[in-house]
Amino acid sequence: DQQVKQNSPSLSVQEGRISILNCDYTNSMFDYFLWYKKYPAEGPTFLISISSIKDKNEDGRFTVFLNKSAKHLSLHIVPSQPGDSAVYFCAGGTEYGNKLVFGAGTILRVKS
Amino acid sequence: DAGVTQSPTHLIKTRGQQVTLRCSPKSGHDTVSWYQQALGQGPQFIFQYYEEEERQRGNFPDRFSGHQFPNYSSELNVNALLLGDSALYLCASSLVRGHYPEQFFGPGTRLTVL
Numbered sequence: 001d002q003q004v005k006q007n008s009p010s011l012s013v014q015e016g017r018i019s020i021l022n023c024d025y026t027n028s029m030f031d032y033f034l035w036y037k038k039y040p041a042e043g044p045t046f047l048i049s050i051s052s053i054k055d056k057n058e059d060g061r062f063t064v065f066l067n068k069s070a071k072h073l074s075l076h077i078v079p080s081q082p083g084d085s086a087v088y089f090c091a092g093g094t095e096y097g098n099k100l101v102f103g104a105g106t107i108l109r110v111k112s
Numbered sequence: 113d114a115g116v117t118q119s120p121t122h123l124i125k126t127r128g129q130q131v132t133l134r135c136s137p138k139s140g141h142d143t144v145s146w147y148q149q150a151l152g153q154g155p156q157f158i159f160q161y162y163e164e165e166e167r168q169r170g171n172f173p174d175r176f177s178g179h180q181f182p183n184y185s186s187e188l189n190v191n192a193l194l195l196g197d198s199a200l201y202l203c204a205s206s207l208v209r210g211h212y213p214e215q216f217f218g219p220g221t222r223l224t225v226l
Contacts, residue, residue, distance in 0.1 A: 004154075006154075032213045034213060034214055036217075041219070042219055042220075043116070043202055043204075043217035043218050043219045043220050044155070044202070044217045045217070046214040046215075046216070049212075049213045049214060089154050089155070091154075093213060095209065096206075096207075096209060096210050096211070096212065096213050097143055097206045097207055097208040097209055097210050097215075098160075098168065099145060099157040099160060099168050099170065100145075100147075100155075100157065100204075100215060101157070102147075102154030102155045102156070103154050104152070104153050104154045105153075105154050
């Protein structure tokens with residue numbers, strides 16, 4: 001039962017351009033969503049979150065959009081930098097501190 | 113302020129053996145969650161410990177068990193290892209019903225079962 005899906009295994013973007021990573025979910029009970037970034041040999045690092053009652057949250061170069069009717073969220077990175085090259089995971093959760101349900105991840109490559 | 117730490121970094125075992133992985137949460141956190149990340153997949157929730165008891169459990173067999181100590185650190189035990197248990201095991205710490213949603217992850221323990 002894949003409640004969170006990231007359908008694009010990989011994405012390649014030129015430095016300075018926008019990166020858009022997508023995520024779909026099926027569980028309407030999620031109260032919030034998060035994006036994590038993961039480099040090889042490191043644990044996932046939290047990037048940004050969004051409550052299910054919001055449709056947008058912005059933090060510096062990172063913006064997350066939530067479309068509840070479509071059960072879809074996206075992470076925009078502008079401008080993309082080579083250091084952004086990593087695996088990006090979206091995750092859903094209910095009640096802060098409870099388990100997170102992750103997607104399979106999208107590999108982002110930013111070319112200089 | 114130390115973040116989440118895990119030990120060991122790497123581990124090689126053979127089928128049928130038992131393994132224990134360790135995790136120390138971020139300072140001030142009271143909850144530890146364990147996740148299994150197989151190759152090419154996202155982390156999958158195993159279980160969560162709070163107040164030294166299992167609070168939530170994912171879809172993993174009883175071969176996976178855990179423990180939380182009074183200092184909030186935690187262990188993950190896996191018995192009768194199978195080849196399919198080879199994965200990166202991640203520990204995450206958080207606050208139960210805290211004021212922010214994110215969980216903080218350690219670097220993981222890479223388990224290889226031969």
